[in-house]
Amino acid sequence: MSKPPLFSAVSPPDATNSQAKDPWLAVNLSMFFPGLGQWYANKNQKATIWAIAQVILIIVTIWSIFSPNGPVSWGLGGIVALVIVYISNIFDAHWTVYDSRQNNSLEKIPRKQKNPWFAVFANRIMPGLGQLYADKVRLGIIFLTISQISLKMDHFLTNILFLTPLITAIAIYHVYHTFPHQFHPHRHTYRSILALMVGVIFTWGIICNYFPDWFHQKIEFFQIPSESMLPTLAIGDRIFVSQSGNYQAERGDIIAFRTPEKIRQLDPTSGDFFIKRVIAIAGDTIEIRRGKVYLNRQVIQEPHTAELANYEIEFMTVPPKTLFVLGDNRNHSFDSHAWGFLPESYIVGQAYKVYWPLDRVQSLL
Structure with a gap:
């Protein structure tokens, strides 16, 4: 059967x-x-x-x-x-x-x-x-x-x-x-x-x-670890950074960049990435006097800064293929006033949005 x-x-x-x-x-x-x-x-x-x-x-x-x-x-x-x-x-x-x-x-x-x-x-x-x-x-x-x-x-x-x-x-x-x-x-x-x-x-x-x-390769995520970009970016803010091989930094852009070796020499505890605002591009002249930033001999308006800078920088010209970057929290930022010009080759991309926490969502453009 x-x-x-x-x-x-x-x-x-x-x-x-x-x-x-x-x-x-x-x-x-x-x-x-x-x-x-x-x-x-x-x-x-x-x-x-x-x-x-x-x-x-x-x-x-x-x-x-x-x-x-x-x-x-x-x-x-x-x-x-x-x-x-x-x-x-x-x-x-x-x-x-x-x-x-x-x-x-x-x-x-x-x-x-x-x-x-x-x-x-x-x-x-x-x-x-x-x-x-x-x-x-x-x-x-x-x-x-x-x-x-x-x-x-x-x-x-x-x-x-x-x-x-x-x-x-x-x-x-x-x-x-x-x-x-x-x-x-x-x-x-x-x-x-x-x-x-x-x-x-x-x-x-x-x-x-x-x-x-x-x-x-198009968009990277970063979390802000310090107060150097206050009041624009606070500790814990999460941001989108747009990455493009054709990106050309402009004055006022907030950029993410890899840590150059000269920064590591000055501060071995530095992280792998920094977030700063572009103040001047190659060929610009830059000067800081009495807390005010002079770009191409003109005072620039900076409503995003926490306070006036308590340091001064003598008149200088930004070299080719470099940028001058500062944190919005001028007196609590490890930036170009401390370590000099940033080579453009270290740029990761432009920060364009805070996406978290929800009560701080904003465009950075």
């Missing part, structure tokens, strides 16, 4: 209907972007609403957080809203297809009548879970173990950031193609969808893994 199968593959009750839809395929599609699952369910109006809502939230969130004048509190609210919309869209995609089937015997979570698209969904959560769901325990444990090792290696081996997306893609492809399928009118279409899905998951995974490095 032959043993009964461990489980039965999915066989939609209305498989003879060419319009039969799979709720877990809808879920997988909506995990890529809100609205795709609803579009698959032929609910185009609903799909459009979900997609537009997500696009608007993404734009508002990015603008609020990273633009100089954007309210960061809106951005934080936008992040919460994005998560809510994304998760709600997934549930709605499942329910939209499930409800349209009008089949009380269809399980919302396929336990008895197992579904390959649910296995794909499980593997997108964690490679190996889909194999465990399909009763391929040994392979499931292997995929789980390899994926966990890969995730840990990602933190210190940036040249193998492709490995985790590759493992996920392989696990998804394997679990679907080794799943015992019964006849389904859309089987060829489903295989094409799976192939596209695997390619997108692998590509998107690589983009997500390498995006942080790319982002930090």
